[in-house]
Every structure is written in structure tokens, then in C-alpha cells.
Amino acid sequence: MTDDLDLPRGVALAWGIAANPQRGPKREMSVERIVEAAVELADADGLGAVSMAAVAKKLGFTPMSLYRYVTAKDDLLLLMLEEGTGVPTHAWRETDGWRAKLAVLYREQVGLYLRHPWLLAIPVTGSPVTPNSSEWMEAGLTALDDTPLTPEEKLAVTLAMTGQARWTGIVLTGYAEESRRSGRSDDEIAAREQALYEALITPEAFPRLRAAAETGVFRSRFNPFTFGFERTLDGVESYIAGLERGEPHQRTDEWITLDDAEVADDKRYRQAAKAAAEAEKAVLQAEKALRQARKLQAQALKEARARAGI
Template identity: 65%
Template sequence: MTDDELPELPRGIALAWGVAANPQRGPKREMSVERIVDAAVELADAEGIGAVSMAAVAAKLGFTPMSLYRYVSAKDDLLLLMQEQGTGLPPESHRALDGWRARLLALYQEQVLLYLRHPWMLSLPITGSPITPNSSAWLDASLATLDDTPLNAEERLAVALAITGHARWCGIVQAGYSEQARGTGLSPDEVAAREAALFDRVISADEFPALRRAIEDSVFRSASDPFRFAVERTLDGVAAYIAALERDATHSLSDDWITIDPAELAGDRRLKEAQKSVREAEKALRAARKLERQALREAGERLAKVKKSG
């Protein structure tokens, strides 16, 4: 593709960059893309992403839905602009920190806070690389933290994506607990305690021995942050990798992506039936192993009684 054949920017992305054509006519000068997005974000923050529709946003602004379409022609474009506003720009404060690790960890923490402020953002699908200004600024900031390291361009991107993934996963879980707390009236600690009690009720040592030991060690009641532990250990690995590069060690990224077979994507009927049979067989195997463990336990108890009586 030549420069003359570059694809046209989708309207949502063009709006985000401020290069979309303005509507030729509108209902009133008070209407603008910015006001529409502000109203939509307020709705989502208060009631969740499900409350956001072109009609609801129009009603909030006192206009008709058709008035909005002159500015934002599709709901997908509105969602993109909402995500862009919710994302905002990365804070400048991380630049003052010493070293790539501290700066990257600060960006991780700020990304988690974004999701806690706007949990509806976690419901929006990931459709590709960030192309909007604010999303691009966050990726640029993460890559810039690694400027003084010996990592190559591919490796820097891999590290940036890993930290972003950690932040998103942490945000998903924490936002879920917060939403459950709002819905039940319980505090987050009370929600965690109720969850621990439910685990304690259904998880047996016979069927899930490692998980049962974890429950008895009170992992679900612990105040420690498992997500911070995970991201710190990821950074440990990056630091070790950088140290190896500085010793002139040779490394390379794997080019083997995890992929799914095209036949499965195509929804082949015979393949689906075969996969269903496999799931049913696995379920039967789990049930048989559960019976086996139960029989072994009961046999052991009987043997112990015989030895004790003898």
C-alpha cells in the first residue's frame, strides 16, 4: 500500500484525534461531541455501561436521539470516545521516579485506578492496538520507561503489554468486588468473607486437595495483594532478563502465537459434537476419580479401625 492508498480513518478514531468533519448543521450551538461524551461517561459511571444508549444520552442533554447522530454517527464511535475520555493521559509524576522499574510500576498502579474509577471500561471489547490519542499516550509512556534498557523494540512492547495485562486483570477483579458490594450492601471485606465461607462449604480435600489447603491457610481472607505480588515477580523476570542482556547473553522472543484451529472457528458441526463428547467423558472421569478417592479414604478409615481394635 502506497502513501496515496492509506486507509481512511474510521469516524470514531477521527473524532478522537479531532480531525473529523464537523456536522454541517445541528440543533443548537450547545451541542458538541464533547458534551455528548461527557453525558455518556456520567451515565456509565453512575449506572454502568448498560445504561448508555443514544436515546438515554440525548434525554440527559435535552435533545432528540437524531440530534446526536449528527455528531456521533454510531454507538460504537460513542463507546470509543467514552473509553478515550475515561482513559485520560498518563500522569507526569511517574517520570520523576528513579529507574525503569519504579516508573513502570507507577503506571501499573495508575491504570488500576482508571478501572476502579470507570469500571464500565472493562466491559468494552479489545479490538486491536490503541489508536486514539490518550490510549497511545499510555503505551508511549510505558515504552519510554524502557528507553535506557538494552531491550529491543519487540521486547519493550512485550513488557508494556504484560504490565497493562496485569493492571486490567487486577481491575476486573477489584471492580467486580466493588460492584458486588454495592449490590449487596456489604463491605468489600464482608463480600470476601462470604466468598471464603462459600468456598469452605463446597471445596473438599478429596476432590480439590491443593485448593482445600489454601482455604485452610485463609488465603481468601488475606489482606495481602496477590496482583501486586504477580506484577512484582514479572518485573523481577524482566530485570533478570535485562541483566542477562547486559552480560551479552543471547535471547530472542518466541514467534509461536497461541492460535485456534480454523475448523473450530468455522463452527464445524462434527467437530462440535466431538468436543461435546470429550467434555462429557472428562466429566465422567472426574466423577469416577472422586468416587475412587472416596473409596480409598473409606478403606483407609476401615483399616485404621481394624488396626486399632486389634
């Protein structure tokens, strides 16, 4: 079945269907050992520390000897992604209901990013059709087996779960790196963020953000990521309930395109959008000034009536 496909070598290596060199420099050399060494480098010092030369040095070989097994760094990155991603545990199978199963998969994926932050630095260039990545997709689709969702809808829900896990991983690993770099605890980082918002975000320019900051949201223990994920599942649950009541499937074929990005990046559009935002702020400031003036007017009237004995 794969004979007619021109498989990228990295994908072929991941599936174990690529031809191996007839003779290697030493028995200790193998694709698996190369990938393990690369992952160890990335775990220790980030993806930037991984190069064919660095991996070869770690293994005690020359860079050219590696190319007999992994012919390009892109292939190595794909194999590292496969190794770091691993496969889901059986925990999701041991829970009841599609929602609980997806929640387990979400938490496990976030955990992967926390253990291997460099996974997030590998560019997303398409769906990696590799064994381990396919296991995660299979798990998400299987969790939705007993729902009335179409195959497209099941894939969409699975992608929503993996996408939210990735976004959560991006933020949490960023905070973890800042903690490591600065030596500050999570609470200290949150306190600094809170202080920055209170110092820089004025009620005149950003009234709602300032109001939120004043409630201490940036120091709150509230988990916005789990909340957002759970509300996404609420939406899916509501949609499924509608289907079970006989409501029609909803189809969305519109995609965001480069044209949308070009419009948002257009200089005149940005200037107009900025002017509109400034005008809105001016309106809010004027409304605030009006409310203050009316308050002063009411107070002055009250005092005048008191003096007049009315």
C-alpha cells in the same frame, strides 16, 4: 499521511481530524459535550445506561441531532473510552528505574478502572489507535528506554503491564459492585466467600483447594494481584539481566488459535478430561485411604506388642 487511510470516524474524531457539521442545532452541542454526557451516564448507572437517546435527553436535544456529530454508537463508545482513559500523570517520570515506572503506570491504570468500571465493559476489538491510549503505550515504552529489550519485547512487557492492570480492575470492580449491591463490607464479602469454600469444597474432590481454604486464604489481606504483577516484573528483570550477560533474545512466535479453543470445547475431549480428573481424584482418595489404613495397622501392631509385653 492520513489522506490514504480510510479512518473510522470515531478514530478521526479522537484525533480531531474529522469534519464537523456545518451547522448544529445549537451552539451548546459538540462532540466533546456529547462524550461528557455519555461518560456521566456511564459513571452513574453503567454502560448499559448509555444510548444515543439517553445522551440526547440528557443534553436536551433529539437523538437525530446527535448523529450529526457522532454517527454511530460504536464511535461514541470509542470516544468514551478515550475520555475515561485520560493520560498518565507525570508520577511515572519522577521515579527511578524501568520497574518503578511500570509499577506507577500499573497502579494508575487500576485506579482508572475503579473510577470508571464501565471501561471494562467496552469490548476489546483491537488496539485503539487514539491519542490517550497512545499516551499510555508511549509511557510504557519510554519506561523501558534504557533496557536492552528489542522493540517487540518492550511492547510485550507494556502489554503485560496493561493486561494485568485490566484483570485486576475486572476483579476489584466486581467486588466493589457486589459491595454496593449487597450492602456488605469487603470483610463481610470475604467472610462469605471463605464460608462458601469451606462448605462446598471437599478434601476428597479438591484436596489442594480445600487445604488452601482451610488456611483462610480468602480472608487474607495478602494482595494476589500486586504479588503476581511484581513476580512478572521479576521475570522481566531476570531476562534483562541475562541479555546484559550476553545471553540471546528469546523469540516466541506461536499464537493460541481458534483450533485450541475448539479442541478444549470438543465434547469427547471434555468428557475424557473430566474422566481423567475424576480418576486423579480417585487416586488421591485411595492414597489417603492407604495412609489411614497403614496408620491404623501401625497402631494395632503397637497395641498388640504392648499386650504381648514385647
